[in-house]
Amino acid sequence: MATEKIIIGVDDQVIELTGQAKTDFIAQREADNVQSQLREAEYEAKRTARANAINKLAEIAGLTEEEINSIL
Numbered sequence: 001m002a003t004e005k006i007i008i009g010v011d012d013q014v015i016e017l018t019g020q021a022k023t024d025f026i027a028q029r030e031a032d033n034v035q036s037q038l039r040e041a042e043y044e045a046k047r048t049a050r051a052n053a054i055n056k057l058a059e060i061a062g063l064t065e066e067e068i069n070s071i072l
Contacts, residue, residue, distance in 0.1 A: 006017040006025055017025050057068050 004026075006022055008015055008017060008025075054065055054068050057063055058065060063071075
């Protein structure tokens with residue numbers, strides 16, 4: 001990563017980041033990536049929990065997924 005060139009655009013200027021600005025940019029990009037992965041994992045967990053709940057309702061109440069979705 002140390003050799004990675006990072007070029008940004010500000011208005012009509014093109015700037016290559018170096019030094020601390022480059023380090024800060026890379027750190028922020030990595031932090032943003034971690035947050036994105038956490039949100040994706042949370043979304044998948046909620047989606048899985050919802051699907052499991054629907055399956056349990058279908059088994060217990062004998063409802064179809066369409067009927068359960070209309071109730072929800």
